[in-house]
Amino acid sequence: xxxxxxxxxxxxTEGAIVQINCTYQTSGFNGLFWYQQHAGEAPTFLSxxxxxxxxxxxxxxxxxxxxxGYSYLLLKELQMKDSASYLCAVKDxxxxxxxxxxxxxxxxx
Amino acid sequence: DADVTQTPRNRIxxxxxxxxxxxxxxxxxxxxxxxxxxxxxxxRLIYYSFDVKDINKGEISDGYSVSRQAxxxxxxxxxxxxxxxxxxxxxxxxxxxxxxxxELFFGEGSRLTVL
Numbered sequence: 001x002x003x004x005x006x007x008x009x010x011x012x013t014e015g016a017i018v019q020i021n022c023t024y025q026t027s028g029f030n031g032l033f034w035y036q037q038h039a040g041e042a043p044t045f046l047s048x049x050x051x052x053x054x055x056x057x058x059x060x061x062x063x064x065x066x067x068x069g070y071s072y073l074l075l076k077e078l079q080m081k082d083s084a085s086y087l088c089a090v091k092d093x094x095x096x097x098x099x100x101x102x103x104x105x106x107x108x109x
Numbered sequence: 110d111a112d113v114t115q116t117p118r119n120r121i122x123x124x125x126x127x128x129x130x131x132x133x134x135x136x137x138x139x140x141x142x143x144x145x146x147x148x149x150x151x152x153r154l155i156y157y158s159f160d161v162k163d164i165n166k167g168e169i170s171d172g173y174s175v176s177r178q179a180x181x182x183x184x185x186x187x188x189x190x191x192x193x194x195x196x197x198x199x200x201x202x203x204x205x206x207x208x209x210x211x212e213l214f215f216g217e218g219s220r221l222t223v224l
Contacts, residue, residue, distance in 0.1 A: 004151060031211060042113075042199060042215035043152075087151070091211055099151030 002026045004100035011106045020073045028093020034073045035087040083107045112136045115216035128187040130219045132200030140203045141183040145196040190223040
């Protein structure tokens with residue numbers, strides 16, 4: 001079966017750095033996505049990786065290793081507004097998105 | 110105004126009732142999707158449509174039906190609602206011209222409670 005694993009919940013301090021990991025086992029791979037979802041709101045797109053390596057976008061970076069079936073989302077200079085769930089999703093060989101359950105990130109002052 | 114609009118935003122209904130969730134979009138995208146989200150689970154695809162004449166079942170289509178009335182409108186129906194269909198439902202769109210990123214644009218969600 002297809003599976004996306006990410007931690008259920010993480011806590012970090014305002015101003016610090018946090019890394020949210022995602023491991024996947026899917027039938028084929030056509031890209032990995034990270035979305036942010038604030039409580040009660042719609043998910044919004046953060047990043048896309050299809051090749052190995054690091055993609056940086058402001059305070060957020062996303063890393064991919066296809067050989068390891070692994071990605072992480074790195075958030076720097078954490079702000080209280082970064083408190084949200086972070087969803088990892090992989091596009092499989094049929095170009096269907098397989099979603100992880102999400103990681104709830106709690107930021108403390 | 111939101112580019113992807115869902116109605117109703119909240120609905121409480123009883124077992125056996127027919128429910129329709131509506132989605133309209135102003136993004137001009139051909140591709141539209143219906144997902145449900147449950148606590149502790151990832152988003153699960155119910156149905157998707159790549160154009161007005163195209164309807165496809167997703168991972169969990171049983172108990173649901175859809176209608177693509179126009180490029181901009183995609184409705185989800187529960188013919189006879191049951192309690193385990195209580196969930197948060199999202200409509201989403203994507204642009205095939207940007208298929209290399211596959212970014213989805215989500216509506217604000219419809220919270221359905223079936224008693």
